[in-house]
Amino acid sequence: MSDLTLRRGQGGDPVGGSFWAAVGGRPTFEKLVRAFYAGVREDDVLWPMYPEDDLEGAIQRLTGFLEQYWGGPATYSEQRGHPRLRMRHMPFPVTPLARDRWLQHMSAAIDTLELSPLHETMLRDYFERAAHAMVNTAGERVE
Template identity: 70%
Template sequence: MSDPAGSSPLSTPAPVPSSGAGRALPLIPLVPTASAPATDAGATFYEQIGGRPTFEKLVRTFYSGVAADPVLVAMYPEEDLEGAIQRLTGFLEQYWGGPTTYSQERGHPRLRMRHNPFKVNPDARDRWLTHMRAAVDSLQLAPLQDATLWDYLERAAHAMVNTFEE
């Protein structure tokens, strides 16, 4: 059953400003789109934080932690994590307004479906978050950029949990 037009929180107009101007405030997407919203300066978040070199550093730092983590590394069928590094880098670049290479090569991200074959329990999630937090910290982003990136990564990690079995 589809939602009636306008019933989605993403399509609900913003309240009219109290100044009486009579104009609705612009809609702001709650999630970045394939063409992530640009800032007033015209730069996407991807560009603001340094583009590909920043995302490569983030993901390579993250996977150096994963490689040393017996719970997480066991989820990867490859002895070499390079394929996983390239996939996560491409996904994050696209999500934050960079190149759309990920979708061109792999189609829709379908994160839950792609992670479903693996036992992602709260322990695995917490380990993932520990390594990702260290990776985000290594970037030394401005506080708002750090918080923006971390908010997404933390929500995504919680959404990937698919079992509570140990």
């Protein structure tokens, strides 16, 4: 994963740090992910796809992935290797309905962060694209 840099100085060095640092680092991403999973827990379409017995592990994995993607520590790849998002999601029937529910919960989680309009827009755009890329079946129902 690369460090997302919003601006570069004359010598090519990042100006203002990474997106991850600009939005508050790990505490911000952990807050986002915990709010997201609070919604997923109540969702009859999504919850069956998540590891109830390892919810904390799922929270830590998603937090680590997101903080690495947005310019934080590379702990996720050090512990789990390349993210390979589509491959990791293939065992689950990610339908358009599941995608829409996922986006609904992630959008509500973003709302809890009180980010600047620029940072909020960047997160929403990323999640919209990522969610569409994860769809792997056309069915409307998750069996």
